Amino acid sequence: MEAIDILLVEDNSSDAELSLRAIKKYxxxxxxxxxxxxxxxxxxxxxxxxxSVINSLKLIILDLKIPKINGIEVLNHFKxxxxxxxxxxxxxxxxxxxxxxEAAFNKGVSSYLVKPxxxxxxxxxxxxxxxxxxxxxxxxx
Amino acid sequence: MYKPVKExxxxxxxxxxxxxxxxxLLNTTDRRILHALTGxxxxxxxxxxxxxxxxxxxxxxxxxxxxxxxxxxxNKRTRExxxxxITAEIxxxxxxxxxxxxxxxxxxxxxxxxxxxxxxxxxxxxxxAQKKExxxxxxxxxxxxxxxxxxxxxxxxxDRKSLKFEQVNQAVEEILYYSEKELLxxxxxxxxDKNNHQHLKKLSQQEGELINFETWIFTKKREQKWLHWxxxxxxxxxxxxxxxxxxxxxxxxxxxxLATVVKQSNNAIYISDSDGNIISxxxxxxxxxxxxxxxxxxxxxxxxxxxIIKPEASLLMQKILxxxxxxxxxxxxxxxxxxxxxxxxxxxxxxxEKKSTESSIAITERDITQQNxxxxxxxxxxxxxxxxxxxxxxxxxxxxSFSYSVSHDLRAxxxxxxxxxxxxxxxxxxxxxxxxxxxxxxxxxxxxRMGVLIDDLLNLSRLxxxxxxxxxxxxxxxxxxxxxxxxxxxxEKSNILVDQLPSALVDYTLFRQVWENLISNAIKxxxxxxxxxxxxxxxxxxxxxxxxxxxxxxGFKMDxxxxxxxxxxxxxxxxxxxxxxxxxxxxxxxxxxHHGKIWVDSQEGIGTTFSFTLxxx
Numbered sequence: 235m236e237a238i239d240i241l242l243v244e245d246n247s248s249d250a251e252l253s254l255r256a257i258k259k260y261x262x263x264x265x266x267x268x269x270x271x272x273x274x275x276x277x278x279x280x281x282x283x284x285x286s287v288i289n290s291l292k293l294i295i296l297d298l299k300i301p302k303i304n305g306i307e308v309l310n311h312f313k314x315x316x317x318x319x320x321x322x323x324x325x326x327x328x329x330x331x332x333x334x335x336e337a338a339f340n341k342g343v344s345s346y347l348v349k350p351x352x353x354x355x356x357x358x359x360x361x362x363x364x365x366x367x368x369x370x371x372x373x374x375x
Numbered sequence: 376m377y378k379p380v381k382e383x384x385x386x387x388x389x390x391x392x393x394x395x396x397x398x399x400l401l402n403t404t405d406r407r408i409l410h411a412l413t414g415x416x417x418x419x420x421x422x423x424x425x426x427x428x429x430x431x432x433x434x435x436x437x438x439x440x441x442x443x444x445x446x447x448x449x450n451k452r453t454r455e456x457x458x459x460x461i462t463a464e465i466x467x468x469x470x471x472x473x474x475x476x477x478x479x480x481x482x483x484x485x486x487x488x489x490x491x492x493x494x495x496x497x498x499x500x501x502x503x504a505q506k507k508e509x510x511x512x513x514x515x516x517x518x519x520x521x522x523x524x525x526x527x528x529x530x531x532x533x534d535r536k537s538l539k540f541e542q543v544n545q546a547v548e549e550i551l552y553y554s555e556k557e558l559l560x561x562x563x564x565x566x567x568d569k570n571n572h573q574h575l576k577k578l579s580q581q582e583g584e585l586i587n588f589e590t591w592i593f594t595k596k597r598e599q600k601w602l603h604w605x606x607x608x609x610x611x612x613x614x615x616x617x618x619x620x621x622x623x624x625x626x627x628x629x630x631x632x633l634a635t636v637v638k639q640s641n642n643a644i645y646i647s648d649s650d651g652n653i654i655s656x657x658x659x660x661x662x663x664x665x666x667x668x669x670x671x672x673x674x675x676x677x678x679x680x681x682x683i684i685k686p687e688a689s690l691l692m693q694k695i696l697x698x699x700x701x702x703x704x705x706x707x708x709x710x711x712x713x714x715x716x717x718x719x720x721x722x723x724x725x726x727x728e729k730k731s732t733e734s735s736i737a738i739t740e741r742d743i744t745q746q747n748x749x750x751x752x753x754x755x756x757x758x759x760x761x762x763x764x765x766x767x768x769x770x771x772x773x774x775x776s777f778s779y780s781v782s783h784d785l786r787a788x789x790x791x792x793x794x795x796x797x798x799x800x801x802x803x804x805x806x807x808x809x810x811x812x813x814x815x816x817x818x819x820x821x822x823x824r825m826g827v828l829i830d831d832l833l834n835l836s837r838l839x840x841x842x843x844x845x846x847x848x849x850x851x852x853x854x855x856x857x858x859x860x861x862x863x864x865x866x867e868k869s870n871i872l873v874d875q876l877p878s879a880l881v882d883y884t885l886f887r888q889v890w891e892n893l894i895s896n897a898i899k900x901x902x903x904x905x906x907x908x909x910x911x912x913x914x915x916x917x918x919x920x921x922x923x924x925x926x927x928x929x930g931f932k933m934d935x936x937x938x939x940x941x942x943x944x945x946x947x948x949x950x951x952x953x954x955x956x957x958x959x960x961x962x963x964x965x966x967x968x969h970h971g972k973i974w975v976d977s978q979e980g981i982g983t984t985f986s987f988t989l990x991x992x
Contacts, residue, residue, distance in 0.1 A: 248791030353797040
């Protein structure tokens with residue numbers, strides 16, 4: 235497996251495609267691993283010890299409402315893992331519910347983004363987000 | 376004084392001659408002398424009889440005196456009996472020593488000196504008698520001590536002059552929480568409130584044998600307790616018994632309160648004896664039945680029971696007399712004027728320990744005639760109401776969560792629809808014909824429009840769940856803020872006039888939305904006029920404020936007015952005026968949430984006025 239820059243957790247394949255497209259548009263060279271549900275994420279966390287691929291991991295983009303194990307629980311697992319707890323996590327969801335936003339920030343997400351309906355806005359938002367978390371944040375460390 | 380009991384002396388000697396000699400020497404009228412020729416015999420007598428002194432020959436065949444003494448000392452009954460050992464003629468120092476080791480009290484050597492024997496026996500008997508007396512006295516004292524300290528009452532001695540405590544039993548700890556020692560530092564005054572000191576002083580001067588009084592005192596914990604003092608006067612001392620009667624006093628008070636409560640109660644509370652004679656009758660019973668207490672006391676309970684239920688009531692009475700309790704039984708009674716009354720009947724047997732023919736029955740009855748009629752109706756109404764409310768709440772909740780999740784779920788495919796259309800355009804735009812481009816644009820435009828619809832729907836559903844956060848809000852400021860946010864060209868063209876507006880107690884965010892929707896509506900529908908004009912003004916009455924927003928726009932037929940505030944209700948086509956038809960539904964919902972009302976006046980071609988009221992408090 236190649237080195238990973240971004241982990242994208244998203245169950246909706248259309249949304250995933252939009253996100254991937256936006257990321258590639260932003261930077262062709264960013265390596266993205268796409269996982270479709272919480273269970274796969276837990277496996278990934280479990281097996282990450284032997285994998286050097288995550289050494290380059292810079293950002294996790296996490297959907298809130300994903301099958302099997304929901305986004306908040308997955309978030310918990312990331313934050314409890316010493317290997318992942320310092321990697322910024324961006325919640326990307328369609329929920330504008332206050333309780334979801336509160337729960338996400340309580341569990342330590344770095345950003346909470348609501349998916350825009352319009353394609354151009356979607357792309358723009360992902361770009362702005364990447365600009366900060368991939369370029370600015372990691373370069374300023 | 377102590378009276379000596381008849382003394383019993385036991386002489387144990389293997390030589391009858393010796394016994395005879397001692398017997399004659401010691402015999403007096405108040406003495407009984409027993410004798411034994413062997414140690415065994417002596418032991419048997421000592422165990423069987425009440426012996427005060429034993430004269431014991433040391434040298435005896437079979438069992439010598441020391442052996443006998445040893446056995447006597449091991450037995451509880453005989454351990455305390457003094458023994459005088461009588462030795463042989465030749466004094467053997469070793470023998471003497473042995474005698475003392477067994478705890479003998481004394482020693483006499485042969486040949487016996489009659490005077491010495493008499494004297495010693497007398498002394499030992501006296502000592503023994505005293506010892507016995509002491510033990511008995513101690514026993515009695517111990518008993519008394521036990522009795523006194525076991526007493527729940529305070530028992531003790533008080534000096535009559537100073538009223539200082541001189542002695543007190545352990546009960547003081549239970550009653551006053553002082554230790555026995557502590558209380559001896561105080562006097563009776565200390566326990567009492569100052570106002571009672573004078574009274575105590577008078578009591579202390581009172582002569583006679585016995586005084587009784589009740590006082591309340593402070594305990595160490597400064598709580599009040601009632602004590603009943605029973606005092607025997609003896610010289611300069613008071614021998615007192617003080618009983619804690621706090622509970623009794625409290626019960627007395629409660630009982631007197633209860634008596635008042637019973638008397639004043641609006642329920643009928645009365646007592647009948649086992650024959651049904653009414654022997655007590657309260658005010659409530661007077662009110663319900665119309666009989667005065669005087670009349671009732673000459674009546675039987677059968678006088679207030681309707682004939683038809685008398686057999687049944689009689690059976691019930693038998694049950695009650697057997698101890699059964701009746702609680703809130705609904706039954707009928709008849710009053711002085713022959714009117715039937717519905718009552719809730721409760722009855723309890725009093726004096727249960729007595730024979731049923733001597734006991735009485737306590738009865739309470741509540742008049743529920745009116746209540747019964749009203750209750751039935753209210754119950755039904757309440758039930759209906761509750762059902763309706765529950766149903767409404769349920770459907771409301773269901774509707775809201777439904778519309779919320781639908782809105783969310785609708786957005787995802789729409790996002791995909793729009794997104795893929797855009798991707799086709801981006802990736803394959805060059806290959807598409809103009810016509811295909813146009814269709815693709817149509818897809819995008821419709822997806823976009825559906826997005827706006829969903830957003831509005833989401834807004835509306837979120838509103839239903841939002842708590843209203845009311846504050847004093849400057850309505851004029853909100854209105855101006857909203858107008859300022861409108862594009863300047865449109866704003867200038869719209870010609871909006873705003874009067875002075877009273878402030879109101881509302882949720883700022885929600886009212887910002889109300890004004891946004893109403894103002895944008897007014898601008899929209901008057902935009903096609905040559906000279907649009909919008910006027911915002913308000914009126915105030917004592918308990919409400921009414922705000923109006925008037926435009927000179929296209930207006931509509933009033934036939935449709937009630938449809939206007941529904942979701943997705945539009946009176947104009949999209950080509951005429953853009954919109955989703957949710958804005959006014961949101962406005963109405965917000966106003967309703969503030970306990971206000973909204974309505975509309977319109978004339979086609981002339982203009983429309985939206986008005987809403989808000990309560991002042």
